[in-house]
Amino acid sequence: MSELDIRNLSKSFGGVKAVNDVSFTVKRGEFLAMIGPNGAGKSTCFNMINGQLAPDAGEIHFERRNIAGMKPRDIWRLGVGRTFQIAATFGSMTVLENVQMALISHGRELYTMWSKAAALHRGRALAILGQVGMAEAADRPTRELAYGDVKRVELAIALANDPALLLMDEPTAGMAPRERNELIKLVKALVVERGISVLFTEHSMDVVFAFADRIIVLARGRVIADGNAAAIRENAKVREVYFGTGKTFAGAPA
Amino acid sequence: MTLNAFLFQALNGLSTASGLFLIAAGLSLIFGVSRIVNIAHGSLYMLGTYIAYTFATRIGGVTGFWGGIVATAIIVGIIGAAIEFVLLRRIYRAPELFQLLATFALVLVINDSALYLWGPEDLLGPRAPGLRDAIEVLGRRLPSYDLFLIFVGPAVLLVLHVVITKTRFGRLIRAATQDREMVGALGVNQAMLFTAVFALGSLLAGLGGALQIAREPANLATDLIAIGDAFVVVVVGGMGSISGAYLAAVLIAEVKALCIGLGVVDFGLMKINFTKFTLVAEFIVMAVVLIVRPYGLLGRPQGAVRSIAEAEEPIRPANVFVKALGIVVFAALLALPLFANYSPYLLVLGIDVLIAVLFAASLHFIMGPGGMHSFGHAAYFGLGAYGAALLVKWMAAPMGLALAFAPLAAFAGALLFGWFAVRLSGVYLAMLTLAFAQIIWAAVYQWEPITGGSNGVVGVWPPAPFNKATVYFLLALALTVPGVLLLRRLLFSPFGYAMRAGRDSPLRAEAIGIDVKRVHWLAFAIAGGICGIAGGLFAFAKGSISPETIHVGRSIDGLVMVLLGGLQTLTGPIVGASVFAVLQDTIMRSTVYWRALLGLVILFLVLIFPSGIVGTLVNLTRRIRLRRKAAT
Ligand SMILES: Nc1ncnc2c1ncn2[C@@H]1O[C@H](COP(=O)(O)OP(=O)(O)OP(=O)(O)O)[C@@H](O)[C@H]1O
Numbered sequence: 069m070s071e072l073d074i075r076n077l078s079k080s081f082g083g084v085k086a087v088n089d090v091s092f093t094v095k096r097g098e099f100l101a102m103i104g105p106n107g108a109g110k111s112t113c114f115n116m117i118n119g120q121l122a123p124d125a126g127e128i129h130f131e132r133r134n135i136a137g138m139k140p141r142d143i144w145r146l147g148v149g150r151t152f153q154i155a156a157t158f159g160s161m162t163v164l165e166n167v168q169m170a171l172i173s174h175g176r177e178l179y180t181m182w183s184k185a186a187a188l189h190r191g192r193a194l195a196i197l198g199q200v201g202m203a204e205a206a207d208r209p210t211r212e213l214a215y216g217d218v219k220r221v222e223l224a225i226a227l228a229n230d231p232a233l234l235l236m237d238e239p240t241a242g243m244a245p246r247e248r249n250e251l252i253k254l255v256k257a258l259v260v261e262r263g264i265s266v267l268f269t270e271h272s273m274d275v276v277f278a279f280a281d282r283i284i285v286l287a288r289g290r291v292i293a294d295g296n297a298a299a300i301r302e303n304a305k306v307r308e309v310y311f312g313t314g315k316t317f318a319g320a321p322a
Numbered sequence: 323m324t325l326n327a328f329l330f331q332a333l334n335g336l337s338t339a340s341g342l343f344l345i346a347a348g349l350s351l352i353f354g355v356s357r358i359v360n361i362a363h364g365s366l367y368m369l370g371t372y373i374a375y376t377f378a379t380r381i382g383g384v385t386g387f388w389g390g391i392v393a394t395a396i397i398v399g400i401i402g403a404a405i406e407f408v409l410l411r412r413i414y415r416a417p418e419l420f421q422l423l424a425t426f427a428l429v430l431v432i433n434d435s436a437l438y439l440w441g442p443e444d445l446l447g448p449r450a451p452g453l454r455d456a457i458e459v460l461g462r463r464l465p466s467y468d469l470f471l472i473f474v475g476p477a478v479l480l481v482l483h484v485v486i487t488k489t490r491f492g493r494l495i496r497a498a499t500q501d502r503e504m505v506g507a508l509g510v511n512q513a514m515l516f517t518a519v520f521a522l523g524s525l526l527a528g529l530g531g532a533l534q535i536a537r538e539p540a541n542l543a544t545d546l547i548a549i550g551d552a553f554v555v556v557v558v559g560g561m562g563s564i565s566g567a568y569l570a571a572v573l574i575a576e577v578k579a580l581c582i583g584l585g586v587v588d589f590g591l592m593k594i595n596f597t598k599f600t601l602v603a604e605f606i607v608m609a610v611v612l613i614v615r616p617y618g619l620l621g622r623p624q625g626a627v628r629s630i631a632e633a634e635e636p637i638r639p640a641n642v643f644v645k646a647l648g649i650v651v652f653a654a655l656l657a658l659p660l661f662a663n664y665s666p667y668l669l670v671l672g673i674d675v676l677i678a679v680l681f682a683a684s685l686h687f688i689m690g691p692g693g694m695h696s697f698g699h700a701a702y703f704g705l706g707a708y709g710a711a712l713l714v715k716w717m718a719a720p721m722g723l724a725l726a727f728a729p730l731a732a733f734a735g736a737l738l739f740g741w742f743a744v745r746l747s748g749v750y751l752a753m754l755t756l757a758f759a760q761i762i763w764a765a766v767y768q769w770e771p772i773t774g775g776s777n778g779v780v781g782v783w784p785p786a787p788f789n790k791a792t793v794y795f796l797l798a799l800a801l802t803v804p805g806v807l808l809l810r811r812l813l814f815s816p817f818g819y820a821m822r823a824g825r826d827s828p829l830r831a832e833a834i835g836i837d838v839k840r841v842h843w844l845a846f847a848i849a850g851g852i853c854g855i856a857g858g859l860f861a862f863a864k865g866s867i868s869p870e871t872i873h874v875g876r877s878i879d880g881l882v883m884v885l886l887g888g889l890q891t892l893t894g895p896i897v898g899a900s901v902f903a904v905l906q907d908t909i910m911r912s913t914v915y916w917r918a919l920l921g922l923v924i925l926f927l928v929l930i931f932p933s934g935i936v937g938t939l940v941n942l943t944r945r946i947r948l949r950r951k952a953a954t
């Protein structure tokens with residue numbers, strides 16, 4: 069059964085067709101990678117799925133409901149978490165407070181004016197931070213963290229409302245190769261444990277081929293391939309987009 | 323009314339539009355290239371009126387008038403270039419708020435310079451040689467000078483258009499306006515380009531001012547009126563768009579002309595006097611345009627975020643030291659009446675300080691943690707003060723009721739204006755809030771039968787026992803302390819966190835279910851309500867309230883208080899307001915040129931002392947602690 073069903077999605081900026089008639093599905097519990105060269109339209113896809121952008125055409129069905137054009141905050145309440153290509157966190161808050169903020173919103177306590185925010189949902193927030201390996205840094209200001217750690221905090225925020233679907237736009241950007249592997253491994257473990265579906269983009273092919281259940285390849289706004297690692301590796305169109313003709317992924321740098 | 327009369331008013335509107343366009347075009351041009359909103363632009367316009375007056379009267383005749391206008395434009399252009407070279411160049415990278423404040427400081431300094439050079443009297447220039455008569459148009463007499471002005475606007479627009487599209491200078495302007503990165507790539511040219519654009523923009527302002535001397539007297543209030551009009555025109559037209567500015571100038575002038583043309587209309591059930599709407603007309607036009615097109619008629623979206631330059635420390639509950647200090651200060655304030663016998667003035671000063679603290683704390687609430695740099699907080703002070711005073715005047719309400727009504731009136735006003743304001747950010751928000759404050763000011767000024775016009779409302783004295791300074795001081799204390807504590811409590815609540823989340827990263831906040839606009843809207847209204855209490859207290863403390871006390875100057879005072887204490891600290895506004903109020907009541911009262919003095923204080927703060935008193939103290943203690951840690 070599919071959780072997210074994208075049908076004929078399109079979006080143009082001026083004359084540029086950033087996303088052009090894209091259709092694909094994400095099944096429940098699937099760990100799905102979307103890859104493609106720079107400017108392929110990956111972030112634009114993500115932006116439409118979580119409501120940042122309204123599509124020009126097409127439908128986005130999440131749990132059998134068309135969410136195309138809905139606001140990000142409403143889509144989040146339906147259970148879609150998101151991390152951004154350039155991590156977005158609350159710089160003037162501590163790591164713990166960042167996660168507490170999401171939990172407060174999830175508990176619909178945003179307009180509470182008397183209780184102290186710092187005392188709310190502490191335990192739950194610490195537990196989530198523990199899962200992403202950031203519990204130690206709980207009381208540090210987020211803006212002081214190394215970029216890789218900010219990405220982890222962002223992941224913790226995105227996990228706070230127990231999402232059914234997690235959209236991760238380059239979750240490992242700015243990380244060293246080892247750290248990348250660890251983070252994706254961690255996410256995969258969480259996903260399996262909680263049954264979350266994940267759609268993620270990633271520039272490191274090693275990571276993608278090692279962990280993704282399925283891979284979608286986007287180029288110039290179109291889906292040019294959709295299949296498992298082996299199929300994508302062998303796909304002539306994909307090779308052409310990535311390396312010109314003739315070469316293979318075997319020697320590709322991560 | 324007849325069709326002819328309508329058309330005649332429309333013609334009149336076009337000549338007004340030319341004047342508006344000349345001020346707005348320069349402002350928009352400068353903003354487009356440098357991203358600085360030069361509040362002193364209205365002051366350059368005012369200088370234009372004074373300098374042209376001097377030429378026209380000293381030299382006289384055709385040379386003095388027409389030659390004087392040309393010379394004035396050039397002189398004001400040079401002054402603008404000098405300002406850019408000496409001051410603005412230093413603050414291109416400073417936070418927007420500081421840029422706005424620095425240019426406002428210039429307004430104050432220029433205003434006092436004009437007062438020094440030309441005196442306080444209005445100066446009416448001669449009529450234009452060669453255009454003294456009037457001609458018959460549509461059965462009415464139109465001064466030929468007005469007819470001439472109608473053509474000035476389009477002519478300047480045409481010249482600017484040619485300069486911008488056909489010359490190398492124009493290409494650079496376009497490149498800088500459309501693509502910020504490219505300006506950096508221009509390298510050495512950049513400094514020259516900026517100076518040249520400031521010169522050109524200032525020249526236009528000077529020209530606009532100079533052309534007015536045949537119609538209106540040179541006057542020291544012109545600077546703020548001109549900048550207010552120019553803001554509205556530029557916001558409506560779209561920041562950085564010259565054609566947009568002309569379009570907006572015509573639109574606003576014509577709507578006003580229409581209001582005058584309609585006059586009193588009898589709708590059967592009631593009569594409406596449309597001429598009363600002229601002051602609000604531009605506001606309504608602006609509100610409508612901003613709702614439909616948030617970046618103006620021909621403007622383009624700005625990458626606008628409610629960000630602050632330096633990232634802020636997480637907020638922490640007060641430590642033992644701060645708590646103890648707070649209790650000591652509170653006890654000292656409670657004991658203040660005991661010293662009143664030695665110096666009765668002490669209590670008056672104390673009341674002023676308390677009102678200032680509440681005013682500044684409420685402004686800081688939306689400005690610091692909310693990131694909404696309101697340049698019109700005086701509006702809510704005014705709504706509170708007038709709300710209370712009018713209730714006393716017309717309903718003979720007791721003081722308690724009036725003081726309770728003050729925050730409600732201010733809250734309601736802030737709810738209305740805030741709805742628009744939170745849709746914008748950065749300079750747009752600053753200008754819109756400023757415009758709203760001007761509207762409130764204009765409304766109380768114009769609505770004479772109700773508000774007493776320029777005389778204000780008098781005789782708002784507190785009843786016994788509050789008529790004694792001692793008791794009133796304690797009352798002020800009893801309202802200020804809970805008010806400040808309430809705001810503080812809110813900042814630590816989920817609501818306060820949500821407000822800060824929306825400021826830190828609107829993107830992230832919306833992506834975790836926070837309706838940022840709604841949160842900021844409510845925060846804006848709450849701050850307005852609290853500010854209203856300060857206004858109510860003020861009215862009863864002074865026994866009166868006049869339009870002058872709620873003018874833009876008060877908004878700016880608030881900004882200075884917040885900055886003086888430190889924008890990024892929670893105790894900052896309290897310290898800043900106290901220091902400022904004491905300074906104002908002592909030093910500033912002792913000189914005629916207090917505006918210039920205040921301007922210099924602001925410049926000092928912005929250029930040398932940007933984190934304010936408390937911010938600097940915090941930084942110092944942190945540095946000492948770090949050094950100690952390093953030593954052990
Ligand atoms: N807001 C926007 N306005 C105009 N063009 C845009 C906008 N956002 C994206 N584009 C354009 O749309 C195309 C797709 O961009 P997108 O960011 O979706 O690519 P991407 O696959 O995420 O690339 P990357 O791997 O570099 O992140 C690009 O040509 C980009 O320039």
Ligand SMILES: [Mg+2]
Nearest residue numbers: 110111112153
């Ligand atoms: Mg991308």
